[in-house]
Amino acid sequence: MSFTLNKGELAAIVGVNGIGKSTLLRTLCGFQPELMGSVHINGDELNTIEPQYLAQQISVVLTETMASKNMSVKELLALGRQPYTNWLGSLSKKDISVIADSVSLMELTPFLNKKCFELSDGQLQRVMIARALVQDTSIILLDEPTTHLDLYHKVQIFKLLKSIAHKTNKTVLFTSHEIELAIQLCDKMLILDGQTNPFEQPCKLIANNCFDTLFPSDTISFDAVTGSFKIKK
Template identity: 75%
Template sequence: MIAKSTSHSTLFINNLSVGYDDNLVVPNISFELRKGELGAIVGINGIGKSTLLRTLGNFQPKISGSIEIDGKELSSYDELQIASKISVVLTEPIASKNLSVFELLALGRQPYTNWIGTLANKDISIINNSITLLELAPFLDKKCFQLSDGQLQRVLIARALIQDTDVILLDEPTTHLDLYHKVQILKLLQSIAHETNKVILFTSHEIELAIQLCDKMLILDGSENAFNEPCKLIKNKNFDSLFPADTISFDANTGSFRIKK
């Protein structure tokens, strides 16, 4: 449990419990992320990674505890303010695949445009910067359904970046990608966090990649829910009990999991 947020915290979570209605999924979650940090939420299937992320993104209510963004409780923000503080990329298929890539990217500026959605010079500049950063120029006129999974994921990340929020949340951003593209996406998220000074937090099954690339990690296990730098989590043996010991073991020297034969 973290008693109080620091002046440098962008995302501060204290004694948070998440679930659906009165159905508790994960209790007692506490962590904080500062500007420029990349964080990962890891854990076994069904432990509540996506439930936590959806709660942080204000898609469902918390059961108890606190969620603070820039020193203010999330519930104190109105919807438009939340849209300027948090952007979210979920695993659900997008409903706008018939839009062109540029049209989908432009939707990221909705919290800031007028009621007819007119883009100002500042909006265009932010969109163009993200197009350059994510290397999307060759795809702007394509429909989203024409993109590969990896290309579409880059577009969705760009749209979240275009929303220009302090916090970017992503649910399983490397799903359905091969190893090369998984690494490419996670390294991209790392560079975005470090270069744009934003907090980026994602859920993942790619624990070994997260250990290598993340500044901080949260291991959901339903009890301790350890949070720290990857090297300190390894030192504290927090990964050792993540999976059944008779099947999978964690090698602290290599930061990888090994199958017991």
């Protein structure tokens, strides 16, 4: 596979279970070495970038449970400034301003003093995305950001991610099983099919019949007109 992401774009990695979506995302952020090939950020090869500088370029939101949910929302958000603070972790006026902007964008003011364990899944996910925003990177990577959320909150998160990409000119890439929502909201999509792994705008992927063979045809078919999957009864 070969693909390029630009600033201000929302992109999704989709595919069946076990195809390698999370593996690819972890490779892109340097959490595990490449199986082959290379990853470049602004022309620099990923494995040559110093960790602190890399933390100023990429922020990551994973599906793993937090190490401690006893932190307040305010404390968790402040950790996002770690790549920029001194060894004491003191927050400057700029740090506080960046945190305030992220809180405003994600509408988290009512939750600042709450402990993370007091939040619903949807609220906590918004906090984790806000922490990534506080890190102030040009690239945000998210692994299954809508897991365990109902349809309304899935749509809410996806629309927030699109707004973040377009309004702040950041590159936002996420893995997801929510293919139909991604088709409606993403600028680009990468379909991991184990063969050609096409990467394009959703409308072009539909025109090229790229979704037609994603699932067994005797069970699920893709309707190009509505951009949705149909179950064969």
